[in-house]
Amino acid sequence: MTNERWSRRRLLKLTGGSMLALAVAPVLIGCNDDDDPTPTATSENGGGGAGPTATSTAAATEAPPAASGGRVRIAAGGSATEVFNPFNNSGSAGFGGFYHVYDSLAWLAGSEVRLGVAESIEPNEDGSEWTIVLKEAIFHDGTPLTSADVAYTLRTVADPEQAPTLAGGFSVMDVANIATPDDRTVVVPLTTPRGDFLDAELAIWSIVVPDGSLGGEGAIGTGPFKLDAFEAGSSTRMVRNDDYWDTPALLDELEIVVINDPTARLNALKGGEAEFAWEITPAAAKAEEGNEDIVINRGGAPNSRALGFAANTLVPPFDNPDAVRALKLAVDRQAFVNTVLLGFGEIGNDLVGKGLPGYADGIPQTERNVEEAAALFASAGITELTMLTGEVTAGAVAASELLVQQLAEAGVTLTLDELPADQYYADFGRLFSTPLQTAWFINRPADVHLTSFTGSNSGFNITGLAGEEYDGLLASAQTAVDRDERLGFVQQAQQYAFDNDGLVVWGYQEDLNASVPGLNGITYTQSVPRFHSASLEA
Secondary structure, three states: OOOOOOOHHHHHHHOOHHHHHHHHOOOOOOOOOOOOOOOOOOOOOOOOOOOOOOEEHHHHOOOOOOOOOOEEEEEEOOOOOOOOOOOOOOOHHHHHHHHHHOEEOEEEEOOEEEEOOEEEEEEOOOOOEEEEEEOOOEOOOOOEOOHHHHHHHHHHHOOOOOOOOOHHHHOOEOHHHOEEEEOOEEEEEEOOOOOOHHHHHHOOOOEEOOOOOOOOOOOOOOOOEEEEEEEOOOEEEEEEOOOOOOOOOOOOEEEEEEOOOHHHHHHHHHOOOOOEEOOOOHHHHHHOOOOOOOEEEEOOHHHEEEEEEEEOOOOOOOOOHHHHHHHHHHOOHHHHHHHHOOOOEEEOOOOOOOOOOOOOOOOOOOOOOHHHHHHHHHHOOOOEEEEEEOOOOOOHHHHHHHHHHHHHOOOOEEEEEEOOHHHOOOOHHHHHHOOEEEEEEEOOOHHHHHHHHOOOOOOOOOOOOOOHHHHHHHHHHHHOOOHHHHHHHHHHHHHHHHHHOOEEEEEEEEOEEEEOOOEEOOEEEOOEEEOOOOEEOO
């Protein structure tokens, strides 16, 4: 395949846009360790049925701390070229602002889907049409939120020109026929039935903007904070919205300060220039474990990225199942977690979604067996391998170097073809044709991951897992409206992937953030810290 064929624009159109974009960008999907990892099926407005449901924010959020007031400065990565546009952004700092200035229709809190500014989101009988009913809310300029604002938002996010990294995920919407029968109701028809439209699309991204807006320096939303000042690559300052439709925030002010180096972010915290350092390294977290002036916030598996290696089952030598099996048996997963992650993580079992709803934790853990791996490699005639690698996520090269040692014990010489991180995703044709490469994914619910990164319809299937039987399982997992039925198909798809895929997930690198003592009440959505009910003790 040619490089032109696999251009970035075409790839983003082919895949579930937000899924790929967030997988290769610094913003990760996850939650914090305070969020309940048990799936729920409750809803403020009745729910209880067989279809997808969500928990109301008002019903699910714990009571806010007693303390209030103060300013919190957040040190985060950002870009000098970004604008305050929720439809087209790639930096952590931007997302940190969006989730405070704007509200979402629904959002992920751990394994739970919670409703935001939507009172209800319900499918029809076959999932071909979804009805959204809004709560009563007002924008920062005093105008009411209406169904026209939501319809505009959904049409815009589905437009590849306006939302190039998100539109692919919303291509299932029949945007020309989105209807607004009244000021609080939006009816969204789909081009094909999707029982997972709430879980896999709206809960991932459904920020609501005013009709006609693309954000910018004067952006307004319905969120708990108002945008006060924005300077690209420098800072985003927000002040409390005292007229917030839900419980108003406790903090007086939030400021996101752009600091791209993780060590510098931590130093800003230690030097009193920030109260929260967003994303620090395992080495830094290890070094500060005994420091009483710093709190290390660990995400656990639900709030992590899955790390591993991808063997392409469509090209030699991994078109031979014995070669794939040998690779998986040669890997000492615990050694990777101990060495690369310094213990700040959990071992994987070659599937994405650990700790999240629908994960097949009943599949036995793959254990290292060097003798069997060596025998399988020998029977497949494999004595040498080459792997494409690069520091696409922290620790990727160190993990590759450890794999060199572990494969040597199984009689295979592994040569690393290392690329600079900023060039790794420059040639998608190479990624789809290389036999073995470094891989990492946001830890997402298994159904979201599998339908985004495997199967014949995926635009970023680097292991080649597909086929009529498997595609059928994925299709059923997407279209089944009944949640239990859908998760049953997800379990079957995971078993099939476990038995046939070339993906090796050796571990989960949990999100690591640092804060000052006394900063409480932070929640997370997709690894973005939410300070909606946070407080700072004096």
